Amino acid sequence: MSLSFKPIKPLLLTGGKGGSGFFSFLGLGIGVLLLLCSVQMYINIQQLLKEGSIRKDGYDYISITKPITNATMGQPEKSLFNQQDIDELKAYPLIENVSPLLPNDFRVMLSAGDVVPFRTDMFLETLDNDFLDTLPPSFTWQPGQQNLPIILSSDFFEIYNVFAPGQNLPQISKETAGGMVVHVHCEGNNNNEVFYGRIVAFSDRVNSVLVPKSFLSWANEKFGKGKPVLSSRLFIKTKDANSTELLKFFDSKGYKLNKDKTLLGRNKIVIQGIFSALGIFGLLVVILALLLFSFYLQLVIARSKDNLQLLLTIGYSPKWLGANFSRRFVPMYVIIVFGALLATQIMQWAFHHFIMYNRPELSSIVHWLVITIAVVLILLSVITNYRLVKKLLYKLYVNE
Amino acid sequence: MILSINNLLPTYFDAQRANTSDIWGKNIQFNKGELVKIVAPSGSGKTSFMHFLYGMRNQYNGEVKYDNNSLKNYTPEDFAKARSNNVSIVFQDMKLLPEPTVLENLEIKRQLNPYHNGDKVLEMAQRLGVGSKLHSKGKTCSYGEQQRVAIIRSLLQPFDYLLLDEPFSHLDNANAEKAMALIIEEAKLRNATVILADLEKIDFYPYTSIYYL
Incomplete structure (x- = not known):
């Protein structure tokens, strides 16, 4: 006769319809959807803007000049690049090579x-x-x-x-x-x-x-x-002319870029910023939902405290009880996260098909990183859940 | 498994209690197959003693040991193992689950480590006169019925020690004797030690040793 959780189950949800549980699951669903969509869009932008400049052998070539203003006019040393400038650029990790024109x-x-x-x-x-x-x-x-x-x-x-x-x-x-x-x-x-x-x-x-x-x-x-x-224009060889880090570096030096080639990069900074913020917001919602769910678990355990304590007293293992109790919520987590993943997949397909007209740089299938995040989220929820329940049950033991 | 106590005394008792008690402050080993009677007037710490032996409370000085392992070193998992394999108990306050039926109460205990099959459960219930109550909720049973269910529950697992804390306090003599007979029968089956604590001597308990708490 194997130990069955069936007769134990009704002892654990006494006196409640799980309203707070429902809201935490809803919150989790929204948070996960936001997070997965943001990551997918972030990746889409990366893939789209990789093609934004003229490439040769996997490198981008862009030219930079020093800006000519009323203050620098007539002072060539301020608008021309000297050897020190060139050496400094060559030393920057994202720059493969520099050639003065x-x-x-x-x-x-x-x-x-x-x-x-x-x-x-x-x-x-x-x-x-x-x-x-x-x-x-x-x-x-x-x-x-x-x-x-x-x-x-x-x-x-x-x-x-x-x-x-x-x-x-x-x-x-x-x-x-x-x-x-x-x-x-x-x-x-x-x-x-x-x-x-x-x-x-x-x-x-x-x-x-x-x-x-x-x-x-x-x-x-x-x-x-x-x-x-001396040269007034330098050509830069780099792996990614749209790298936001590289553009920020040029900005910090006050160099002016060939705008056509980096316009996409500038947009990329803004769009990625928006999606990063959305992703962070999604992550916060996920954390809040998990917190809310932990309160719900604590409430359920507090409600069933007498029953649980009695089960422990007559010989039930807190480990077994905790594992079985937590396992009840695993299907819900899996459904929620995979539901959000499915919604992300539909969004990606629609984005690729209707908005991007099947551009070859993009895929209709969600990126593997998004799937990995979904799996990690499930594992994270299940593990934190199990640990919390076990901790609460051990606490009952000490207090009995 | 051998149970022994060493200088056991509740932290909330005076040390002088050891002078007047056969148990407190003494070193005692409870041997296999013994039928131990503990006579304990109100307030002498009878329930505390039972709880100490069962590992439910640890507000004591001295030690309670099973096979030389002090209960103070037990983890929750060790307790769970001991309570389903080696030590069983009938609580003074019965401790039945209120919502499940009598049968569910018994099955929840039995499935942990079944010593008897389901038929034996029915037979025991019939024998102690609670056969008709098997499908009633625990909370709707009278104290007397609850006490008999608690006794049956304690007999559904293997054990080396059976702890009985005023097990017949709500029973008339006829029912108490029936329950006693069942307990002795089951203890013999397992060659187990029975430790029965009550306010006064019970005539129908064939104890082999007696201690005054």
Whole structure:
């Protein structure tokens, strides 16, 4: 004959319909739902905004500048990056690498030779090859070479085609531009030389006119003023350009970011803040509900004190009584938490299907972390419950 | 299992009580199969003594030991084990569960460690004249009926010691004798020791040793 809890059960809920129990279960359900939904939405935002910037080999590349204000105008040392700034950035853990966008230190003029009647003052810049999104093999230069490969910003090219008709200049396709040779006039330090520039690629990432680093180093030395050349723009290589921590770091340094690439990151900070607050609120509701439930348990035990004491007196084990008493509430916990999980799943499916139109970055199924949290919540409730009941029963023992 | 007491004295008693008592302040071992009679006038600490032996109270100096293990070192789980396997009791105030029926009261105890089957429970109830009360709630039974149910309840488990605290206080002589016969029978079956405490001597209790509290 095994020990049965059936005849004991009616002795434990004397004199009450469990109203406070119902409210604590309701509270628990709401709290768990809030918590699980918040975690799922938090994860959704992470997954959505991971795709917010141009990536190469799993890295994001963003550019930063120092802000130019009325106070810093005319003081290049305040708007240019020195070696110390670069070293500091390189040392920051979320930054993989830093490359300054080095400008020319001499006069550069561009003409289209005899093909198009076009001549303008121009600038050249250079960047480490590692930071370029398009890098054709022809993008190299050696002293003595007259041909100069150029990588042009796609944006600049667009702008040219916008203003060209107004200036009576022809609009040009990318293919034609690639075949054109432009004359690059370099002057300075009592030297001047013409190179034959050819656009070898267009860059979506770098808004500049880029030439190989070997060329600009050589040319700055030959035509430049002889001073070290400082950069006003740095390119940053990072795992996540939308990392809120990284953005806060830049803010603290007063650096200005390429806004397009980080706008999502800024939104992410706000949205994640909202969902974190909701999650914390959910957690608080869960804690409150568990507290309320512990009061309910204490009430039930206080109501059945005489019966429980008698059972202990005639030889029932407090451990057995406690375990069986607590076990009665396990199905309720499981139903509540899995109900909340199911509601979260439905919410996630609806969010993915109706609001995000099945975007591939998201999943219709809740994240494994949400399921883990649900299981942990059940375990937590059951364990705290069991410990509380056991403690209360031992207390009855001491008082008997 | 052997029960012994060493210099046992309630903390709320004068030390001088030991001079006039056969129990308080003495070292006694209650051997297996003994039928012990304790004569205890009102206020001599009879119920306290029974509660000390059962481990329900511990306001005493000295020691109560089962097999040389002091009750003061018992955990709640140890007590639960001892109370369902080795020591049984009939309380002076019966201590039945008020809402469950008589049969449920008996089954709740029996399922802990069944020494008898369900038929034996019915037989005992018939024998002590409470067979018709099995389906009445504990609280609706008279004191006399409750006392008989409490006696049956104490006999449903295995035990080495049976503690009886004024077990017949609400019974007439005829019913008390019937109950006594059942108790002795059951104790013999287990070769158990019976410790009966009452206000005065009971003629129909065939005690083997007597102590004045």
